[in-house]
Amino acid sequence: MIRQLGGAVGVAIANILLAQKNPLHRLDLVGNISEYNTAAQERFSTITQGLINNGFSAEQAPSAGIKVLDNTLNRQSAVLSFNESFLIFGLIFLAAILSSLW
Secondary structure (H helix, E strand, O other): OHHHHHHHHHHHHHHHHHHHHHHHHHHHHHOOOOOOOHHHHHHHHHHHHHHHHOOOOOOOHHHHHHHHHHHHHHHHHHHHHHHHHHHHHHHHHHHHHHHHHO
């Protein structure tokens, strides 16, 4: 029963961490995408050109490119959130091991 309770608490903490960190990481990443950032402009034009090559019209490609960038941004913010959550759980685990040794 203790194992089940510990697992449930761990999942709840992970969910809280992910829910809090994901918007923060997304906000950090969105700040790097602007019309003045040449890397973002190049990425957007590459995506748009790829969409045109795959059958999108020239009118549809920019809006579809924005959606692709948005999905990429969501995935990257989720990766950063999971990385930070795993780091926190690793530190908690390390602290538990060190405290059990003393």
